[in-house]
Amino acid sequence: MLLGLLGVVASLAQPYAIGKLIETAELDQSLAGPIALLVVLFCADAAFSSLQAYAIGRTGENIVFDVRRNLIERLVRAELTSVNKQPQGDILTRTVTDTSLVKIALSQSLAQLFINGATIIGGVALMFAIDIWLMLITLACLGVASLVSIGLARKLRQVAVQNREDTGAFGTEVQRVLSALPTVKASRAEDRELLRIGQQAHLARTSGIRVNAFNALLMPSMNVGTQAALAIVVGVGMTRVAGGAMSIADLTAFVMYLFHLVSPLVLFFMAIGQFVQGRAAVQRVDGLAALPQEGQEERVQQPALVGSLIQDRGAIEFHNVRFGYDGQSADANALAGVSFHVPTRGLTAIVGPSGAGKTTLFQLIERFYRLDGGRILLGGQNIEALPLDTVRGLVGYVQQDSATMRGTIRENLTYANPEAAEADIREAVEMAGLSDVIQGLPQGLDTDLGDQGSGLSGGQRQRLCIARTLLQKPAITLLDEATSHLDSDSERDFRQVLQRISRHCAVVAIAHRISTVIDADQIVVLENGRVRATGVHDDLMERDDLYRRLAGSQLHAESGLVGEPVIPRLEQQHPAYEAFEYPPQQLRPDADAFQPQSAEGTSDVQAGQQFPEPVGGTI
Numbered sequence: 366m367l368l369g370l371l372g373v374v375a376s377l378a379q380p381y382a383i384g385k386l387i388e389t390a391e392l393d394q395s396l397a398g399p400i401a402l403l404v405v406l407f408c409a410d411a412a413f414s415s416l417q418a419y420a421i422g423r424t425g426e427n428i429v430f431d432v433r434r435n436l437i438e439r440l441v442r443a444e445l446t447s448v449n450k451q452p453q454g455d456i457l458t459r460t461v462t463d464t465s466l467v468k469i470a471l472s473q474s475l476a477q478l479f480i481n482g483a484t485i486i487g488g489v490a491l492m493f494a495i496d497i498w499l500m501l502i503t504l505a506c507l508g509v510a511s512l513v514s515i516g517l518a519r520k521l522r523q524v525a526v527q528n529r530e531d532t533g534a535f536g537t538e539v540q541r542v543l544s545a546l547p548t549v550k551a552s553r554a555e556d557r558e559l560l561r562i563g564q565q566a567h568l569a570r571t572s573g574i575r576v577n578a579f580n581a582l583l584m585p586s587m588n589v590g591t592q593a594a595l596a597i598v599v600g601v602g603m604t605r606v607a608g609g610a611m612s613i614a615d616l617t618a619f620v621m622y623l624f625h626l627v628s629p630l631v632l633f634f635m636a637i638g639q640f641v642q643g644r645a646a647v648q649r650v651d652g653l654a655a656l657p658q659e660g661q662e663e664r665v666q667q668p669a670l671v672g673s674l675i676q677d678r679g680a681i682e683f684h685n686v687r688f689g690y691d692g693q694s695a696d697a698n699a700l701a702g703v704s705f706h707v708p709t710r711g712l713t714a715i716v717g718p719s720g721a722g723k724t725t726l727f728q729l730i731e732r733f734y735r736l737d738g739g740r741i742l743l744g745g746q747n748i749e750a751l752p753l754d755t756v757r758g759l760v761g762y763v764q765q766d767s768a769t770m771r772g773t774i775r776e777n778l779t780y781a782n783p784e785a786a787e788a789d790i791r792e793a794v795e796m797a798g799l800s801d802v803i804q805g806l807p808q809g810l811d812t813d814l815g816d817q818g819s820g821l822s823g824g825q826r827q828r829l830c831i832a833r834t835l836l837q838k839p840a841i842t843l844l845d846e847a848t849s850h851l852d853s854d855s856e857r858d859f860r861q862v863l864q865r866i867s868r869h870c871a872v873v874a875i876a877h878r879i880s881t882v883i884d885a886d887q888i889v890v891l892e893n894g895r896v897r898a899t900g901v902h903d904d905l906m907e908r909d910d911l912y913r914r915l916a917g918s919q920l921h922a923e924s925g926l927v928g929e930p931v932i933p934r935l936e937q938q939h940p941a942y943e944a945f946e947y948p949p950q951q952l953r954p955d956a957d958a959f960q961p962q963s964a965e966g967t968s969d970v971q972a973g974q975q976f977p978e979p980v981g982g983t984i
């Protein structure tokens with residue numbers, strides 16, 4: 366701004382210097398001095414302006430960097446509940462596009478407003494000094510134009526806010542479709558999705574055009590004002606010169622100032638336009654930055670606690686824990702008074718029907734959400750009083766949906782323990798049964814995976830997540846259906862690994878397979894957010910109906926009846942099923958439904974493709 370002000374002084378002095386040049390010429394004196402002054406002023410103007418443009422550009426980049434860094438920090442540390450409510454595409458638009466607009470608003474347009482404002486004020490003051498009447502005429506014309514421009518700027522802000530919202534919604538739609546592209550294709554929904562995204566893009570286009578229209582009106586409204594002022598000033602000025610009330614040098618200087626003001630005036634109102642658009646973006650960035658944060662005050666790590674629990678205190682204790690997600694009614698809470706203990710060693714299995722609240726238990730141990738009531742103790746201490754880092758360092762969590770990320774296999778493996786030694790990595794990979802898979806890849810551990818770990822099969826991704834948790838060497842391992850994608854051989858091997866680990870730490874496993882549950886040291890049966898029974902397999906088979914039913918259907922499946930058609934079973938469970946017309950579409954009666962013919966070269970590793978083309982054979 367200081368550089369800009371120096372530029373303003375250099376620029377405002379130019380008409381004065383030209384007036385001096387004319388006066389000197391009229392007096393027939395040497396022109397060398399005034400010409401040298403003009404050259405110095407031109408050069409100073411150019412130098413200060415370009416330095417100012419560089420400085421303001423640099424400041425803008427610094428602003429966008431700070432805003433993005435702070436925003437990302439707040440996003441990553443925000444409470445999951447509040448992040449989950451925001452559409453991901455909109456988060457991305459706010460973080461990438463809106464922050465760029467914030468940069469323009471807070472650097473370029475703010476500086477333009479200040480510098481051009483100063484030029485206008487300085488110019489007006491000098492013009493007043495030259496001729497008060499001409500200046501009053503000028504102010505009247507510019508005043509009317511300014512009022513129109515301010516009205517337009519207000520309207521521009523409204524449409525700019527709308528345009529930012531529409532652009533965010535467009536990003537949300539694109540992200541929604543891209544994250545489920547295989548489903549979109551398999552459901553033949555491409556046309557529908559294109560139409561839906563197209564409509565959103567159209568809304569963004571329409572509001573964008575309106576922004577453009579108001580922006581386009583801003584400049585001409587100012588131009589008309591200055592042109593009218595110029596015409597009147599020249600007419601009245603000539604009359605005053607003819608009447609001897611004003612010298613020709615003063616009129617020339619006055620008109621020069623007026624010319625000089627045209628561009629700052631236009632830039633000033635353009636900057637107002639940019640600034641109000643930027644404010645719309647600032648509002649959206651602020652909205653995202655205001656997401657509630659999880660336990661900031663406790664972010665100090667306490668390494669002494671990590672990886673160890675006090676032996677005699679028990680690993681986890683749930684005391685009358687109550688919790689409901691936002692929007693859940695009180696009588697349908699995910700957990701409605703859950704109490705049980707997990708010892709520091711051994712395997713605890715959690716079983717229960719779908720929606721019973723099993724995953725919620727794990728998410729509360731990880732402190733992803735706040736409890737509505739009750740207490741969870743970790744090694745005898747309330748988790749809410751422990752630093753978050755300590756809680757998450759003690760607990761290893763393999764999620765239901767095998768969270769793998771874009772990056773190499775090694776990066777994914779060492780994600781919870783970046784300092785892991787090579788020997789530990791090899792051991793974890795071996796324990797999780799991944800060694801053969803990794804050896805079969807040309808780049809081994811350094812093989813790149815795509816988004817959500819694409820490039821590995823579901824079972825391999827699951828084993829990768831298990832290895833990652835093993836590498837963390839937690840005191841408590843939470844496994845949420847961690848073996849659901851494994852074949853029976855791999856699952857048997859993993860059970861042995863589990864038994865080994867559970868000799869050293871507490872393992873809590875949500876399991877649907879009876880084979881995992883049968884050897885557990887303790888089984889907790891959950892139903893409708895309540896603990897229904899706890900015990901060991903034989904005991905629960907005798908005294909708990911639900912467990913008997915759950916175990917019975919599993920034993921059934923695992924004793925070889927898995928191949929039975931699904932439809933008759935569905936029919937038994939849902940009488941309404943008979944109303945369904947199935948199958949809705951018939952293949953030609955003489956054609957086999959599925960006839961793969963020697964599809965060679967099929968591989969478990971899909972190299973980042975969701976729908977790979979066969980390299981040979983016919984389907």
Ligand SMILES: Nc1ncnc2c1ncn2[C@@H]1O[C@H](COP(=O)(O)OP(=O)(O)OP(=O)(O)O)[C@@H](O)[C@H]1O
Nearest residue numbers: 690691693699717718719720721722723724725726
């Ligand atoms: N993010 C969420 N927002 C709102 N309700 C949720 C959310 N996650 C789960 N629920 C609800 O909370 C209840 C318990 O869900 P939870 O995922 O804990 O069940 P679960 O026993 O793990 O089921 P499954 O075996 O199918 O994975 C369900 O009624 C579910 O609909």
